[in-house]
Amino acid sequence: MMKQIARMYMVESLRNPGMAIGNLLPAFMFMITSVICKSIVTGDAIDFMIKGQFLPMSIIMLIFFFSFSSATIYLADMKANKTFQWVQRTGVKSHTYYIGMGIGVFTLLNVFLVLLLIGYSFIIDISLSSFLMIILMSNFVLLALYPLSFILAGLFKNEKVAQSMLVTIMILFMFSVTMTTMFLTFAEKNPQDYFIFLIWNPMLYLNDSLQMYLNLINETWLPQYQYCIILAVISMVLAAIAKKVYSSR
Amino acid sequence: MKDIVKKYNGVNVLDGVSATFEMGYCYLLLGQNGAGKSTLSKCIAGDVKPDAGTIVFNEASQHVQEEVALQYQFFSSYQHLKIREVIALFTTLTNNKNDLGELYEILGLPTYEHILLKNASGGQRKAVSIFLSFLLNKPIIILDEPFADLDLTKKKQLMYYLQGEIRQRNKMIIIISHEVAGLESLFDYIVILKDGKLIENSRQDELYRKIR
Numbered sequence: 119m120m121k122q123i124a125r126m127y128m129v130e131s132l133r134n135p136g137m138a139i140g141n142l143l144p145a146f147m148f149m150i151t152s153v154i155c156k157s158i159v160t161g162d163a164i165d166f167m168i169k170g171q172f173l174p175m176s177i178i179m180l181i182f183f184f185s186f187s188s189a190t191i192y193l194a195d196m197k198a199n200k201t202f203q204w205v206q207r208t209g210v211k212s213h214t215y216y217i218g219m220g221i222g223v224f225t226l227l228n229v230f231l232v233l234l235l236i237g238y239s240f241i242i243d244i245s246l247s248s249f250l251m252i253i254l255m256s257n258f259v260l261l262a263l264y265p266l267s268f269i270l271a272g273l274f275k276n277e278k279v280a281q282s283m284l285v286t287i288m289i290l291f292m293f294s295v296t297m298t299t300m301f302l303t304f305a306e307k308n309p310q311d312y313f314i315f316l317i318w319n320p321m322l323y324l325n326d327s328l329q330m331y332l333n334l335i336n337e338t339w340l341p342q343y344q345y346c347i348i349l350a351v352i353s354m355v356l357a358a359i360a361k362k363v364y365s366s367r
Numbered sequence: 368m369k370d371i372v373k374k375y376n377g378v379n380v381l382d383g384v385s386a387t388f389e390m391g392y393c394y395l396l397l398g399q400n401g402a403g404k405s406t407l408s409k410c411i412a413g414d415v416k417p418d419a420g421t422i423v424f425n426e427a428s429q430h431v432q433e434e435v436a437l438q439y440q441f442f443s444s445y446q447h448l449k450i451r452e453v454i455a456l457f458t459t460l461t462n463n464k465n466d467l468g469e470l471y472e473i474l475g476l477p478t479y480e481h482i483l484l485k486n487a488s489g490g491q492r493k494a495v496s497i498f499l500s501f502l503l504n505k506p507i508i509i510l511d512e513p514f515a516d517l518d519l520t521k522k523k524q525l526m527y528y529l530q531g532e533i534r535q536r537n538k539m540i541i542i543i544s545h546e547v548a549g550l551e552s553l554f555d556y557i558v559i560l561k562d563g564k565l566i567e568n569s570r571q572d573e574l575y576r577k578i579r
Contacts, residue, residue, distance in 0.1 A: 122459045126448060133447040133483070201444035203414060207436060207503050208460035 119210065123218025128226055131188065141183035142230060148176040149237045156241045168242050169332040171296070174325050176234055178292055181256055181324070184227040185263040186291075187284050189219070193271030194280035212364060220264055224257065231256055248331040255327045255345070262320040262349040265356035272363040295321045299329075310339040320349055371420035373406050373563075380406045381417065382563035390506065393533055393553055394541045398560035404543045407560065408509045411541070412437035424507070435507045438500035441492040442484070450487065450495055451480035454502070463504050473524045474498055490516030501532070508532075509541045514550065522546075526553045 131137050152172045155164055196202055205215060235249055244252075270287070274280040295316060302309040316322045323345040329335045338345065368388075373381040381403045388394055398404045409415040411422060413432020424431045445453050454476075471477065474494040479487065487495070497513050514522045530553060532538045547554070557574050559567035567574060 119459055122456060126445070126452065126456050129452070130445060130447040196444060199443040200414075200439055203412075203437075204442075204444065204457070204499065205460065207433075207505070208457060209433075210460045 120218035124221035127219050127222030141188050145176045145180040148172045170334055173238050174328045178321055181259055185260040186267050189267035190270045191280050194274045251331050258346050258349040259320045259324045262352040265360045268360035269363055291321050295325045313339045368422045369420055371417045373417050379563050384565045386568050390539045391537045392555040394556045394558050395554040396543045396558045402560040403563045404560055434505055436500040436503040436505040437509045438496050440511050442496040446485040449481055457499055457502050461502055463502050507539045511543045514546045526550050
C-alpha cells in the first residue's frame with residue numbers, strides 16, 4: 119500500500135510541469151551559473167564561490183522544494199479538494215499515507231540530488247566519500263523538514279495561501295543560515311560562534327556539513343553524529359505536532 | 368438524527384432537523400437551493416459538525432462518519448493522474464475485493480479512463496466521484512445529483528444498479544437530485560427540506576396521497 123502511494127505521488131509530481139520549473143529549475147540554475155562562471159573566471163576564488171555558495175544553495179533549494187514546498191502545496195491542495203476526506207474514508211491509517219508519500223518524496227529528492235552532484239562534480243572536486251556524506255546529510259535534513267510540510271498544510275487553507283506563505287518561510291530557512299555565514303565571514307568573525315542562535319534551523323546542519331565535506335572548513339560546529347541526532351529529534355517532535363494537528367481536525 | 372442545528376454566519380441553515388433513516392431503503396432528499404440539503408448530507412458524513420443535536424447509527428453515536436460514503440459533486444484531486452490510476456489507487460487503499468465492473472460500465476469509465484483528471488469534464492469527474500463512493504464500500508451512501516450528465520439509458524441502468532445494491536447488500540442510499548422523472552420507483556422515501564426544517568419524511572405513496 120505504501121509503495122502504491124509512493125508511486126502515485128512520484129507519477130503525479132513528474133507529470134506536473136510546475137514541479138520541473140518550480141522545484142528543479144532553481145537548483146539546476148545555480149549549477150548552470152557555476153559552469154558559466156567557471157568557464158569565464160579562473161582561480162581559487164571561483165572554486166570557493168561555487169563550493170561555499172552555489173552548491174549549498176542548489177542543494178538547500180532542492181531539499182527545500184521537494185521536502186517542504188512541493189509537499190506542503192500538494193497536501194494543502196489535497197485538503198482544499200477534499201482528498202483527505204476521501205482518503206480517510208478508505209480506512210487507510212494516516213501514518214501509512216504519511217510514510218508512503220514520504221518514500222515518494224525521498225526517492226525523487228535523491229534521484230535529482232545525485233544528478234545535481236554529478237553535474238557539479240564536473241566543475242569542482244567532490245570525492246566519493248564527500249558525495250555519499252552529502253547525500254546522507256541531505257536525507258537527514260529532509261527527514262527533519264518533511265513533517266513540517268504536514269503541519270503547514272494543515273494550517274493553510276489552500277494551495278494559493280500555502281504558496282504565498284512558503285516564500286517567506288523559505289527565505290527565513292535559507293537565508294538565515296547562508297547570509298549569516300557570509301556576512302560574519304566578511305566581518306572576519308567565526309560564523310560557528312553564532313550557530314547557537316540557529317539551532318532550530320535544519321538548514322544550519324546541512325550548510326555546515328557541506329562546508330566541511332567540500333574542504334572549506336576543518337570541522338563542523340558540533341560532531342556529525344550530533345547533527346544527525348538533532349535532526350532526528352526535530353523530525354520526531356514535528357511528526358508528533360503534525361499528528362496532533364490532523365487528529366484535532 | 369435528532370434536533371440537528373447548523374448555523375453559518377448566524378443563519379440557521381439546519382434548524383432542528385430530526386429524522387430516522389433505515390438500512391435497505393433509498394431516500395430522495397428534496398428541497399430548493401439553500402434549503403440545507405448539502406449541509407445535512409455533510410453533517411451525516413461528518414464533514415461538518417452540527418452546532419447542536421445528535422446523529423447515531425445503530426444506537427452508537429461515535430464514528431458514524433466512518434459508515435458513510437459521501438459522493439461530492441466533483442472529484443478534483445490527483446489532477447495529474449489518469450482516471451484508471453486514481454481508481455487503482457483507491458482500490459488498493461480500500462482493499463475492496465467487490466466486483467464493481469457493472470458500475471464501471473454504466474458510468475462509461477472505460478471510454479475515458481486514460482484521461483488525466485485535470486483534462487476530464489465535469490461529468491467525467493462526477494462519474495469518478497460516484498464510482499469511488501461505491502468503492503469505499505460503506506453501508507450508507509449519499510449521492511449528490513448522480514443522474515445529471517447521464518443519458519436516459521444510463522440513468523435507468525444506474526437506477527437498477529442502485530436498487531440491486533440496496534436489496535442485495537442492504538445499503539442505505541440517500542440521493543439529492545432534481546432529476547427524478549422516470550426514476551420514481553427507485554425511491555422508497557421522500558425527504559423534503561425547506562428553510563433548514565424537515566417538512567416531510569414519508570413513503571412515496573403516502574406523500575402522493577397527502578398531495579391529492
